[in-house]
Amino acid sequence: MTIQENRERPERSGGEQSAAEPSPPDAGGSPAIAVEGLRKQFGSGPEAVTAVEDVSFSVERGSVVGLLGPNGAGKTTTIKSILGMVLSDEGSVRIHGIDVYDEPRRAYAHVDAMLEGARNDYWRLTVRENLRYFSTIGGVDPDSIADRHERLLDKLDLADAADQPVRSLSRGMKQKVSLASVLASEADVVFLDEPTLGLDVESSLTLRRELRRIVAERNLTVVVSSHDMDVIEDICDRVVIMNEGRVIADDSVENLLHGFDARGYRVTSADLDETVVADLRDRFEVTEIERSGDRTRVEVATDSDGFYALTAFLRSRDVTLDAVETVDWDLEDVFVELTRREER
Known part of the structure; x- marks a missing residue:
């Protein structure tokens, strides 16, 4: 996996694989994502800050898991550690049973991510060109999934802007382009960081419907980090809640809601x-x-x-x-x- 830092290029996870890159194996039914004992400290001595401490959880294939926590809880460090953007001090991360530190190219062959605050697309390309480009670097002929691209453009209300450069679009439209680029690929493990940020209510509802459809259709595995609790409650099967660098709850949405008496x-x-x-x-x-x-x-x-x-x-x-x-x-x-x- 290559994370692109150049300001003229978008910051994306996954993607820089060639068409010959092998697909993740079935791995005997192992989880899509397995995180074990993750620990990361920034700095040293008395100024050291432990961002995550003994973080462990797994995500089954075809499920949607929400990662929640207040600011500074360790969510971003956890996601970046899983994606290989941050090297953890301790612990392991496996995707489809493949250790991301030992075999990063195999592990990330079918992983994609949309990161909040990052340039997730090429702003000089049109919307349609972005979808085709990211399909290509993911090892897929864009013509073979053109119908998928057209459906996403239509469902996310991007069809009228499909041939406009991304830089000319509003913030909300750029957000939808980032989502479309990720969902248009052949990735089967996807990370979405604040996916509804900047979207109006109608666009947010449309995104949720389309995401549920794609998850069911393609057995997609999704990790969503968001401050929008309605989105998490609506689309997630399970929620992992972090606070002060640790996991404090990991359960289904239903169990979490039913675990308390009436408010x-x-x-x-x-x-x-x-x-x-x-x-x-x-x-x-x-x-x-x-x-x-x-x-x-x-x-x-x-x-x-x-x-x-x-x-x-x-x-x-x-x-x-x-x-x-x-x-x-x-x-x-x-x-x-x-x-x-x-x-x-």
């Missing part, structure tokens, strides 16, 4: 006058109040035990409830809670 409760009643609401505020953590006609809806942050205290209080005030709803955790709530616990 709170919403109660609706015509009897929730200002006096009752004021008393509620004194006794409970009221997070939201909404009035509609003669009805008032109050959201209270509490667990299942606190819910019984809440209903007992409301009964003591002769409040008749019209509706009770649980406020469940979303992935952002889980992420915040887990990182907060780790910091205590």
Whole structure:
């Protein structure tokens, strides 16, 4: 794998292989990505900073895994270590069972990446020329997958700009070109760093649909790093959460969401006058109040035990409830809670 540093050239992972480069072997059912005991320290002596410490996880073939963490958690160092852009001090990385440090060209033969903050495309080439170029350096005749290119141009709303140089496009359009260039290749392991950055809501939804389709169609393995929790929750099978250089959670999205009691409760009643609401505020953590006609809806942050205290209080005030709803955790709530616990 060659990472191109020249400002006149895009920074991309994978790609500089020739058409004769061997495909990754089946490797007896090994994971698409296996990271074991990764450690990286920058600097030395008292100024040394440990960016990642004993990071281990695997990604099965055909799955989409989200890599989450606050700024400085070690996500970028982990991704760059997997891609060979940073040499780890300890640990191993295998792609399709191939050690990336021992056999980098074989390991990275079918890996591609879109890195946030990098020049992922040639700005002097047109959109279509970029797709063809990156297919070619990946060892694929672009004419043989022209239909794939045209579909991506259409689905990502790039068709009208296909013959324009990338440098003339808006930031959001450039982002979509980077995505199209990666998804248009024959790579079967893809890293997407902040893929929806700069995209409007409609474009983000389109990307998610297209990514799900491609994953299913090509058995694509994807690692996504993003601050957009809606994207992660929507497209990922599993989430790896990092904090202060370590993995603090590694589980399916479903298990993470179901691993917590209800985050709170919403109660609706015509009897929730200002006096009752004021008393509620004194006794409970009221997070939201909404009035509609003669009805008032109050959201209270509490667990299942606190819910019984809440209903007992409301009964003591002769409040008749019209509706009770649980406020469940979303992935952002889980992420915040887990990182907060780790910091205590």
